[in-house]
Amino acid sequence: MKYKSQAVAKLYFIAAIGLFLGQILFGLIMGLQYVVGDFLFPAIPFNVARMVHTNLLIVWLLFGFMGASYFLIPEESETELFSPKLAIITFWVFLAAGAITVLGYLLVPYASLAKWTGNDLLNTMGREFLEQPLPTKVGIVLVALSWLFNITMTMLKGRKTAISLVLTLGMLGLAVFFLFSFYNPVNLVKDKFYWWWVVHLWVEGVWELILGAMLAFVLIKVTGVDREVVEKWLYVIITMTLVTGIIGTGHHYYWIGTPVYWQWWGSVFSALEPIPFFMMTVFAFNMVNKRRREHPNKAAVLWALGTSVMAFLGAGVWGFLHTLAPVNYYAHGTQLTAAHGHLAFYGAYALVVLTMISYAMPIIRGRAANPERAQIMEMWSFWLMTVSIFFITLFLTGAGIVQIWLQRISTTPMSFMAVQDQISIFYWAREAAGVVFLIGLLLYITSFFVKGESKAFE
Amino acid sequence: MLTQNATINLVELQQVPILKEGENLPGDFALWIFIFAEMLVFGVLFVAYAFTRANNVELFNASQLTLSRTSGAINTLVLITSSYFVVRGVAAIKLGLSKQCADWLMGAFLLGGVFISIKIVEFHAKFAADISMSTNAFYMFYLSLTFFHFMHVLMGMVILASIIVKARRGAYNAQHHTGVETGASFWHMVDFLWIILFPLIYIIR
Amino acid sequence: MQKLQSTRFSTLIWLILVALTIATFCIGEANLAGKSTMLTLLAIAMIKSQMVANYFMALRQTKVIWRMIMLAYFVIVGGLIALAYLMGLT
Ligand code: HEM
Ligand code: HEM
Ligand SMILES: [Fe+2]
Numbered sequence: 018m019k020y021k022s023q024a025v026a027k028l029y030f031i032a033a034i035g036l037f038l039g040q041i042l043f044g045l046i047m048g049l050q051y052v053v054g055d056f057l058f059p060a061i062p063f064n065v066a067r068m069v070h071t072n073l074l075i076v077w078l079l080f081g082f083m084g085a086s087y088f089l090i091p092e093e094s095e096t097e098l099f100s101p102k103l104a105i106i107t108f109w110v111f112l113a114a115g116a117i118t119v120l121g122y123l124l125v126p127y128a129s130l131a132k133w134t135g136n137d138l139l140n141t142m143g144r145e146f147l148e149q150p151l152p153t154k155v156g157i158v159l160v161a162l163s164w165l166f167n168i169t170m171t172m173l174k175g176r177k178t179a180i181s182l183v184l185t186l187g188m189l190g191l192a193v194f195f196l197f198s199f200y201n202p203v204n205l206v207k208d209k210f211y212w213w214w215v216v217h218l219w220v221e222g223v224w225e226l227i228l229g230a231m232l233a234f235v236l237i238k239v240t241g242v243d244r245e246v247v248e249k250w251l252y253v254i255i256t257m258t259l260v261t262g263i264i265g266t267g268h269h270y271y272w273i274g275t276p277v278y279w280q281w282w283g284s285v286f287s288a289l290e291p292i293p294f295f296m297m298t299v300f301a302f303n304m305v306n307k308r309r310r311e312h313p314n315k316a317a318v319l320w321a322l323g324t325s326v327m328a329f330l331g332a333g334v335w336g337f338l339h340t341l342a343p344v345n346y347y348a349h350g351t352q353l354t355a356a357h358g359h360l361a362f363y364g365a366y367a368l369v370v371l372t373m374i375s376y377a378m379p380i381i382r383g384r385a386a387n388p389e390r391a392q393i394m395e396m397w398s399f400w401l402m403t404v405s406i407f408f409i410t411l412f413l414t415g416a417g418i419v420q421i422w423l424q425r426i427s428t429t430p431m432s433f434m435a436v437q438d439q440i441s442i443f444y445w446a447r448e449a450a451g452v453v454f455l456i457g458l459l460l461y462i463t464s465f466f467v468k469g470e471s472k473a474f475e
Numbered sequence: 476m477l478t479q480n481a482t483i484n485l486v487e488l489q490q491v492p493i494l495k496e497g498e499n500l501p502g503d504f505a506l507w508i509f510i511f512a513e514m515l516v517f518g519v520l521f522v523a524y525a526f527t528r529a530n531n532v533e534l535f536n537a538s539q540l541t542l543s544r545t546s547g548a549i550n551t552l553v554l555i556t557s558s559y560f561v562v563r564g565v566a567a568i569k570l571g572l573s574k575q576c577a578d579w580l581m582g583a584f585l586l587g588g589v590f591i592s593i594k595i596v597e598f599h600a601k602f603a604a605d606i607s608m609s610t611n612a613f614y615m616f617y618l619s620l621t622f623f624h625f626m627h628v629l630m631g632m633v634i635l636a637s638i639i640v641k642a643r644r645g646a647y648n649a650q651h652h653t654g655v656e657t658g659a660s661f662w663h664m665v666d667f668l669w670i671i672l673f674p675l676i677y678i679i680r
Numbered sequence: 681m682q683k684l685q686s687t688r689f690s691t692l693i694w695l696i697l698v699a700l701t702i703a704t705f706c707i708g709e710a711n712l713a714g715k716s717t718m719l720t721l722l723a724i725a726m727i728k729s730q731m732v733a734n735y736f737m738a739l740r741q742t743k744v745i746w747r748m749i750m751l752a753y754f755v756i757v758g759g760l761i762a763l764a765y766l767m768g769l770t
Contacts, residue, residue: 278609
């Protein structure tokens with residue numbers, strides 16, 4: 018580790034992995050509820066489990082992003098973090114807020130939670146991904162601001178690189194677009210319209226900047242390729258991302274009561290969104306092929322390449338699959354959407370955080386790379402999780418196609434619930450793949466505790 | 476290498492060096508990726524326009540008559556001329572003539588301003604007539620395409636402006652002028668997209 | 681010594697572009713329509729774009745592949761537009 022203060026990242030990474038485990042457990046609970054309807058009822062109803070599953074996802078990714086940037090920014094800026102203490106305080110505040118919120122979801126009926134937390138004052142709750150009570154939302158903003166402040170100050174006192182600039186820009190965007198979660202117009206069309214400014218503009222806009230910056234950072238480190246080359250790629254990728262992603266928001270405006278021209282705007286621009294993801298894949302493989310050194314951390318290279326490929330598959334290919342308005346007309350809100358959501362979130366954001374952890378954690382623990390055995394275990398966990406989520410995606414895609422057919426295309430359309438009965442076999446298969454995913458994750462966690470002769474720095 | 480005298484002679488002869496055969500694209504390659512992506516977007520929109528029209532021929536023909544062909548044609552001439560000025564600007568910098576380069580680009584920039592002004596008048600007339608993207612499919616395409624193109628002209632002008640400033644500071648010379656070529660390539664793209672757009676939307680029926 | 685290209689040549693290209701633009705405008709003013717008019721106008725547009733790409737952007741001096749990409753673009757976009765118009769006729 019070059020700078021002492023980079024060590025704060027460790028706290029964040031540990032929390033991220035812990036919450037990730039929680040997310041998967043709730044995923045499995047829901048997966049079972051899909052086929053055994055009253056499983057754990059009334060203790061954990063489906064809607065509560067869903068909320069916990071998705072909110073834990075977002076929160077652990079945020080922990081991951083923050084931890085990763087506390088590691089990355091000092092290294093790029095060649096200076097100690099502006100205030101490690103602030104980073105630690107922020108960590109505990111965020112963790113406490115997150116824990117209380119999840120407990121609130123699990124222990125209190127949602128309506129009461131809303132009443133107690135001042136939802137009457139400013140109505141923001143009850144929308145997918147943005148279910149957090151008002152105090153939690155305010156907390157998230159404060160945490161994001163403290164994070165932004167800390168890394169901006171660090172950057173200002175040190176070297177300014179393209180990577181840290183793009184990362185900071187991405188995080189600024191993350192904070193700014195989250196502000197739209199406070200805006201909840203009564204008009205349902207407007208509500209949905211701005212809801213996507215958080216959800217879509219996050220994952221298909223500003224988060225992609227974070228993704229690109231982190232991937233570029235790790236690739237420079239493990240390949241030793243010239244920074245200049247990497248920076249040029251990074252700029253082109255983020256430009257393409259923003260050009261296609263911002264107007265691409267239109268692919269959510271087809272059927273919510275917005276003007277018809279969105280069908281054109283959304284289709285054309287979002288159809289081009291896979292380009293930056295594809296460029297990321299080409300970029301990653303290019304860098305690794307041109308590498309100037311063999312980094313002892315083989316696992317980190319695998320995670321980085323895996324990120325670029327899976328992000329392209331999940332976001333680029335599965336996104337494109339249903340993004341054109343005439344296709345989306347049939348596919349909207351089916352299991353196909355869930356298939357895409359899983360592969361994209363895992364492939365792009367879960368994996369990039371795991372890539373950063375894989376690269377940074379050994380260094381924080383005082384070595385260039387983990388012992389051989391630990392790395393092999395880590396690589397196994399990569400394959401188990403990646404292959405199983407890919408199968409989850411395939412099963413849900415199958416379920417989605419059958420669902421679309423029976424429910425929306427067939428000349429004798431069936432009702433929603435009748436169709437669900439027909440496709441339960443896919444849900445069983447999804448649950449089985451989910452168990453394999455859990456095994457992969459447990460293996461991943463175990464790999465941190467494997468002892469052996471660790472690799473020293475070159 | 477050309478000597479200073481020879482340079483001046485050549486200018487008088489209206490001669491400038493050109494690239495050798497088989498070179499790479501003029502300007503920064505990164506921008507070319509961007510240019511190709513932009514061409515793709517416009518290409519898809521052009522084709523989408525044409526196929527949508529095929530199902531609504533009467534509507535498109537009727538609505539098309541409300542457009543001002545004259546301002547469309549003038550704007551075409553304006554852009555073509557500005558593109559020509561940009562060519563001259565690039566030619567000048569290849570001889571190391573920063574000031575001439577900046578002047579030619581300034582001419583192109585001002586013509587960009589003329590284009591924008593005419594376009595604003597045109598948009599204003601349509602909005603005053605209560606026409607919007609929701610009026611019908613023709614106006615949806617007309618407004619989307621021309622507005623999207625309008626934004627590209629503005630962006631091109633920003634690029635030109637920054638090149639002009641740098642050229643005036645003497646940042647480019649006969650050997651190093653990738654920046655000028657990059658901006659020029661973008662401006663030419665904006666030009667040829669309009670060259671297709673104009674007959675497609677204003678005239679062909 | 682590098683090859684030389686006359687800026688007179690660029691000026692000539694510019695004049696041709698202007699002339700073709702005026703031709704397009706006149707066809708519009710004459711209110712001509714139909715298959716051959718459509719094809720003529722499209723051909724003019726594609727030739728003009730191709731001229732800008734080849735001579736103004738100076739793609740003529742670059743690797744063949746770039747010119748081919750440009751040409752393919754104009755042919756495909758122009759061809760599809762023509763196809764759509766022909767479909768509208770019947
Ligand atoms: C890493 C990037 C991405 C992530 C994390 C992601 C995630 C998601 C999620 C979670 C949803 C469901 C939202 C809901 O609850 O309704 C969704 C919907 C959608 N995504 Fe993505 N996505 C990404 C990139 C893309 C890309 C690049 C495209 C297009 C090429 C795309 C196209 C779509 C479409 C069309 C929908 C709406 C589906 C429907 O109508 O039900 N996504 N995405
Ligand atoms: C491994 C086992 C997993 C299982 C069994 C599982 C199961 C589920 C289920 C049943 C839903 C609710 C779908 C609905 O509302 O009908 C869901 C939603 C979701 N899950 Fe998972 N999940 C798992 C892992 C993951 C992972 C690893 C990620 C991301 C990294 C993820 C991200 C999401 C997202 C973004 C949604 C919301 C999707 C949407 O709105 O369309 N899940 N999951
Ligand atoms: Fe989206």
